[in-house]
Amino acid sequence: MSEHPQEAVEDDTGAYESGLPGILGTIDEWIAKTEAVMLAAGVILMAINTCVNVIGRFVFGEGLFFSGEINRILIILITFAGIGYAARHGRHIRMSAVYDAFPAGGRKVLMIIIALFTSVVMFFLCYYSYGYIETLHGRGRILPALGLPIWWIYVWAPIGFAVTGIQYFLTAIKNLTSKDVYLSTGVVDGYADTESEV
Numbered sequence: 001m002s003e004h005p006q007e008a009v010e011d012d013t014g015a016y017e018s019g020l021p022g023i024l025g026t027i028d029e030w031i032a033k034t035e036a037v038m039l040a041a042g043v044i045l046m047a048i049n050t051c052v053n054v055i056g057r058f059v060f061g062e063g064l065f066f067s068g069e070i071n072r073i074l075i076i077l078i079t080f081a082g083i084g085y086a087a088r089h090g091r092h093i094r095m096s097a098v099y100d101a102f103p104a105g106g107r108k109v110l111m112i113i114i115a116l117f118t119s120v121v122m123f124f125l126c127y128y129s130y131g132y133i134e135t136l137h138g139r140g141r142i143l144p145a146l147g148l149p150i151w152w153i154y155v156w157a158p159i160g161f162a163v164t165g166i167q168y169f170l171t172a173i174k175n176l177t178s179k180d181v182y183l184s185t186g187v188v189d190g191y192a193d194t195e196s197e198v
Helices: 022-059 067-088 097-101 104-139 156-177
Strands: 182-184
Touching (some): 022 067, 022 156, 067 156, 156 182
16 A cells, blocks of 8 residues: 555646636637647547448448548547647656756756747748648649548648647746746646656
8 A cells, every 4th residue: 555645636638727818828728629629529530430440341341441541631630739739738758857957947947948949840840841731732632532632631730830839939938927837838847746647
């Protein structure tokens, strides 16, 4: 039996409240709600599509001919909507050995630099992913089963990079305007006493 009583793990996936004031907080909350709907709908639709395809294959002997393309579209949507979500909730992987060695003031400065640099990288990737979509559009390729232009399914890449860039920029602002060190606009830097499996 553990020495410490079981502590409740805080659920940060419920109603998101931005830690930013004014219009920035409103924009942050609006983006968070949109991401949550996209992620939930994407995962549910992928599960339904996969289940229906498996049932069709094993019960009727023939699956949905477009199932693979639908799942491909949904995976791209979930991936690029998910990077903004992970940034918002401070869930990205961090290599923090050097960062943890700094005192609070040094961690704050380093977090501002990291957030601004990451924001610039995300906007850079947004720009180049937009160029990639223009290239695909110019080639005129289509998905064989659905007949949709291929560039449509990659629209989520620049949107996801832009949202993530905005989120990291807002994190830098939050760190500039607050006393504590923040991993995102709503997640204070620190470690819990107990570990929990996700």
